[in-house]
Amino acid sequence: MTRESMEYDVVIIGGGPSGLSTAIKLKQLDPNLNICLLEKASEIGAHILSGNVFETKALDELLPNWRELNSPIKTKVTKEKFLFLGKKRSLSWPTWLLPAVQKNHKNYIISLANLCRWLAEQAENLGVEIFPGFPASEVLYNDDGSVKGVATQDMGIDKDGNKKDSFEPGIELLGKVTVFAEGCRGHLGKELIQKFELNKGKDPQQYGIGFKEIWEIDENKHEEGLVMHTAGWPLDNNTYGGSFMYHAENKQIFLGYVIGLDYKNPYLSPYDEFQRFKTHPAIRKIIENGKRISYGARALIEGGFQSLPKMFMPGALLVGCDAGTLNMPKIKGSHTAMKSGMIAAETINEHLKNNKDLSIFEQKFKNSWVYKELFEARNVKPSFSWGLILGIIFTGIDQILFRGKLPFTLKHKHADHQTLKPAKEMPKINYPKYDNVLTFDKTSSVYLTGTNHAENQPVHLKLKDPNLPINYTLERFDEPAQRYCPAGVYEIQKEADVNKFVINSQNCIHCKTCDIKEPSQNIIWVTPEGGGGPKYGNM
């Protein structure tokens, strides 16, 4: 079947900070460029989830007059706290003893989803064509192997793959250059990294899963501008993770938890760690009597410098966390994602005007502050593979005394799907029951995300081997998908004493954790019908 095709100068996949910055910068460099940007969510921002304490460095360069453009960047960080949590107690760490990268006094507490909506307005005003609700499902290649563009998902296919009455074929969007900005573990980015061996000679990528809830709390407990982070309880010394609590405007706090996906115990449930974290006295006293109004989760990149793949290939560029530009010790990736998009735009402009090869991206990137940041941050995350305490001591030496300039680079040894130990070797974890006041079950949490996928469509979580979950993963790892999925998509159901692996794909909040953590890499996340997934507000 032939699909309709449309030609553009540049096709951008993904309406997050990196993709939108690419689009805006391109239009600034050459207003005559034809640019289209595809987004799988029903609107820009609806699949964006981030802390977010925002460093304005990239935005200052991209839109220096952003303060005059009614941007949603309003709450300046006024106060910082860092707590070590024990089971019942907490120890406040003096902020002057924090490495410079963790100081936030020049930054803002924002909703990244709202920032993206605003960036999209700026891009549209410059003439960028933005199409939400259209996932790019397929990469198209020229005969010489270079990237030609993408095809959007067919719409109106039933669960058995037949065309429904409402069938609408996908179309081909062809770009002189295609920019992939899908965010962490983009499914096309993953294909390109493999096909063009972009990660050759790099360490395996490292990921985390991040949770976020928005709470409305008592006025007298709310301190707009306060940024608080914690480490320690409920995680043990060997699991990498911590919490954030940002006091935003309108009596809201952004409360979240990040756990490294290199954890070893298959019984660990990141979701339940986050839920029980909220019951710690130091947290409870703040959110008690408050109301949870949003929930969401998303995988994030933690590999940094050592794992960053090559970001150019024939006909295309990979930007932001589709490649992996997040700065882990800073716990920030928005400014680096934006800058990587801006560098991509400069590269593309020279490519189109002066016929320069896209490989000039590499040198430009190396000369930029993003590269310097990522280089100096490189040893922090791997040092935590020695445990929390040694990690902190090393990080103190590395970041405070040497400012990231130690003459060696620690390696990430394993990919996250390789780190689980067999269930029988690891302790079971008994998580407390949900109290429906501070802690909630997955069903009521997913309800808050507004997630929906059109009924009667193919399951978008594919199993390479449909028997593996029961025959191997359940037996060996007690099927950890039941626990690492933050939305309850995966269940083991017993029917007449026979175990069945159930995929509730309609609940999927597009976090990509299954695609990352499944021990045999047996679950493949592909795009569902356009507009499906969560409908996040100000996440």
Add this chain to the structure above:
Amino acid sequence: MKILVAVKRVIDYNVQIRVKEDGSGVVTDNVKMSTNPPDDNAIEEAVKIKEAGKATEIVAITVGAEKAQETVRKALAVGADKGIHVKTEGVLEPLAVSKIINKIVEKEKPDLVFMGKQAIDDDCNQTGQMLSALLNWPQATFASNIEVKEKSLEVTREIDEGLETVEINIPAIVTCDLRLNEPRYASLPNIMKAKKKPIEEINVSDLGIDITPRVQQLKVEEPPKRKAGIKVANVAELVQKLKNEAKVL
């Protein structure tokens, strides 16, 4: 034949509604908005009728603030030919909307007016009926099937007892049920073409009608929380509880 279709911008049906703390309404900031679902069915039906060669023009109309225009744009992307946006600020009641559409009907002279059977935000289910009274046109509400005849419509209605089939003369008003059809997807090329289709903007003040709200809203609050259920041991206990505690037997 010309069909006028009314569409409304509402909070997306997947979004959990939150009541504002001061009880003055529901939270709409940072909330995903969409076209009222049965309005999508209304547009779809109009497009189908046009595709069958029985209509020549489809005009989509919305009433509301600046962003309401998105719903007209969407209607244009799935097949409407022209859009009208009547700009208003503040609260709009069904009577006001039907008066506005009444004015637009005078101007556009459509043969049919389609709209959703009700909007999912206020659930009023009044605009179509009031418009019918203002225009003195026949109406068929809750339509789940529409057959276009020479000078009339045969409409199947979803009613409590089942299905009712009525025949009404054209010009007429039809309010559409979700069962009427399956709305199509807007394709990317059509969304692009829709950007070039005309949308006429009209200030409500230029229509010379009174749209002052007639209803005073006192308070909005969440429904009481449902109590957790209990498990009973046997039928006898269930009957006993229904008799003595619930007092329904």
